[in-house]
Every structure is written in C-alpha cells, then in structure tokens.
Amino acid sequence: MEGDDLGTWVVKFTGAGQGPKSLVAEVVVGELARRLGFAVPELVVIDVDPDLGRTEPDQEVQELLRASPGSNLGMDYLPGSITYDPLAFAVEPSLAARVIWLDAFTLNVDRSWRNPNLLVWGGRLWLIDHGAALYPHHDWAGIEAAVDRAAPGFTDHVLLPVLGADAPELLSAADAQLAPAVTAGLLADAVGLVPGEWTDAPGSAYVDWLLARVSGRRPWLAELLVPAPSTVPDRSAGTRGGRPDWLRGGLGA
Structure with missing residues (x-):
C-alpha cells in the first residue's frame, strides 16, 4: 500500500x-x-x-x-529485494548463529528452508515476518510453563547448515554477545511500540516473560548446543530439504 x-x-x-x-x-x-x-x-x-x-x-x-x-x-517495502537463497548468497557463520539464537529465544518457528523469511537487499541479510514468534502469548494462562521451552522443529532452520561442525561454539559466542544485551529497558522500548488495542496483556507481561527466558540456565539454548562430530558435514546438504547428519538427531526438538 x-x-x-x-x-x-x-x-x-x-x-x-x-x-x-x-x-x-x-x-x-x-x-x-x-x-x-x-x-x-x-x-x-x-x-x-x-x-x-x-x-x-x-x-x-x-x-x-x-x-x-x-x-x-x-x-x-524494500524494492528489488530477493528471498534469501543459500545457494546464491553466503552468510557469515557468526551472523547465522546470532539469527538462530534470536529465533530460539523468541520461539520463532517460521524461518525454515521452506519459508526463510529472510531478504537480501543492498548486500545485507534482512529479517522479516516474525508473526509466528512468541506463540505462547496466544494462551497467557500457560505462559509460565513456556519460559524454558525450546522452539519445535529447529532442525529445519534455514541457517543451521551454515554453522557446520562449529555450531556449538558459534551459538555459545552468539549467546555471550546477545544475552547480556537483552535488558529490561531494551525490551520495554520494543514492547512499548505495540498499540494497546492489539493486546489485552500489559507490556510488562512480555518484558517479564522474555527476561525470564534469557536469564538463568536457558535450557532452550542448551538443546541447541549438541556436540558436533569430528568430521565437517557437507554444507551443501540441507539447503533444499536435506540436512547434515549431525542435525538429524533432534537439535532443538
């Protein structure tokens, strides 16, 4: 429009x-x-x-x-942007790990190889379409039970093959960089931009829940930190539906 x-x-x-x-x-x-x-x-x-x-x-x-x-x-609207294709656009592993961390943290289940929700524009990777994230907020009565929940189906994340055998190290580095940056003030700034008529939950409920997820043990992250094998998988696998063997064992499931 x-x-x-x-x-x-x-x-x-x-x-x-x-x-x-x-x-x-x-x-x-x-x-x-x-x-x-x-x-x-x-x-x-x-x-x-x-x-x-x-x-x-x-x-x-x-x-x-x-x-x-x-x-x-x-x-x-980003004119001339194209949907991310792993065969056509290389992503730095450190950036891929940070995107994966963000999606795991916010329970974004919609960044798969089937539907990347990533655009390439101006030589950069742009994140779009986060409407499927934070899905526990559709049932606030059970929100506390989802504090430690890992995102389902994470083996299909479009950027996982980029990490290869270095996934645990790269995800740990992403966590060390991003987790301390997620503060109550930062979350309040983001939540404060939501028009009040879109939700019946106070903004503080989102802030408190997300702070609880990013604090403490973070078991949703621990499920991603599966030890990698000694051999490096073929990174071309998985870009069209297949995945390296080490990603088939329930990573983030």
Missing part, C-alpha cells in the same frame, strides 16, 4: 486470520532484533480508513480491509 507519506508499505492487517497478536509478535521481535543490531525493515503503524474497503473490487480484499479499521502494521 502507498501511504499518505508517499512511502510504500507491506501491510499486515488486524483482521487477518492470525489476529492482532501476530502483529504484536511482529513489533516486539522485529524491534528487539533491530536493537540487537540486525537489519529489519522499518515498522510503522498504518491507519486504515474504514471507507477504504468500499471501493475495493476484490471481495476477499474488501472483507479484509473492512475488518481492519484503524491501526494496522506496515513494514517498509
């Missing part, structure tokens, strides 16, 4: 099937990632006029617009 600022934005609507909590996750994780030094397209609140849907000829789009009046989420 083109905004009244003449900018072009990829808009995610509150009336979509995933509901407004997916937009909460987009903001919290996206802005957390930005503050930790990752490249993330600018995120803004887009105000959708309720009359906009009346002139939309496509019925499905019309229904979506009419179900999403007011505040919605806009992500800066």
Whole structure:
C-alpha cells in the first residue's frame, strides 16, 4: 500500500486470520532484533480508513480491509529485494548463529528452508515476518510453563547448515554477545511500540516473560548446543530439504 507519506508499505492487517497478536509478535521481535543490531525493515503503524474497503473490487480484499479499521502494521517495502537463497548468497557463520539464537529465544518457528523469511537487499541479510514468534502469548494462562521451552522443529532452520561442525561454539559466542544485551529497558522500548488495542496483556507481561527466558540456565539454548562430530558435514546438504547428519538427531526438538 502507498501511504499518505508517499512511502510504500507491506501491510499486515488486524483482521487477518492470525489476529492482532501476530502483529504484536511482529513489533516486539522485529524491534528487539533491530536493537540487537540486525537489519529489519522499518515498522510503522498504518491507519486504515474504514471507507477504504468500499471501493475495493476484490471481495476477499474488501472483507479484509473492512475488518481492519484503524491501526494496522506496515513494514517498509524494500524494492528489488530477493528471498534469501543459500545457494546464491553466503552468510557469515557468526551472523547465522546470532539469527538462530534470536529465533530460539523468541520461539520463532517460521524461518525454515521452506519459508526463510529472510531478504537480501543492498548486500545485507534482512529479517522479516516474525508473526509466528512468541506463540505462547496466544494462551497467557500457560505462559509460565513456556519460559524454558525450546522452539519445535529447529532442525529445519534455514541457517543451521551454515554453522557446520562449529555450531556449538558459534551459538555459545552468539549467546555471550546477545544475552547480556537483552535488558529490561531494551525490551520495554520494543514492547512499548505495540498499540494497546492489539493486546489485552500489559507490556510488562512480555518484558517479564522474555527476561525470564534469557536469564538463568536457558535450557532452550542448551538443546541447541549438541556436540558436533569430528568430521565437517557437507554444507551443501540441507539447503533444499536435506540436512547434515549431525542435525538429524533432534537439535532443538
């Protein structure tokens, strides 16, 4: 969509099937990632006029617009960007490890080889689409039980093959760099950007839960730190669905 600022934005609507909590996750994780030094397209609140849907000829789009009046989420459109392809774009192992750490921390289950949710633009790797992260917030009654939870299906993470046999060392280094940077103030800044009408949970609930995950033993990380074998796996394996043997034993499962 083109905004009244003449900018072009990829808009995610509150009336979509995933509901407004997916937009909460987009903001919290996206802005957390930005503050930790990752490249993330600018995120803004887009105000959708309720009359906009009346002139939309496509019925499905019309229904979506009419179900999403007011505040919605806009992500800066990166013209000419392409979806990350591990065969076409090399990623530094240290960066790959930091992305994997972030996804494990925020329980982002949607960065697989099937759906990378990574863009290449300007020679950099950009992180997008974090609506599937923080999924325990869909049931706050059980949120405490998820403090130590490891992200399911992490063997399918698109960047795991980049780490090769050095995965434990690289992930430990990423943890040493990123975990101390996740402070209450940093989280409060990110959570504070979420419009209040998108969630019935106070911002402090997100801050407290994420602080609990990043503190202490971090068992969700321990499950990733599986000892690597003495031989280096073929890094070409796994880019189209296969994975090195050492990743098939339940890493992060």
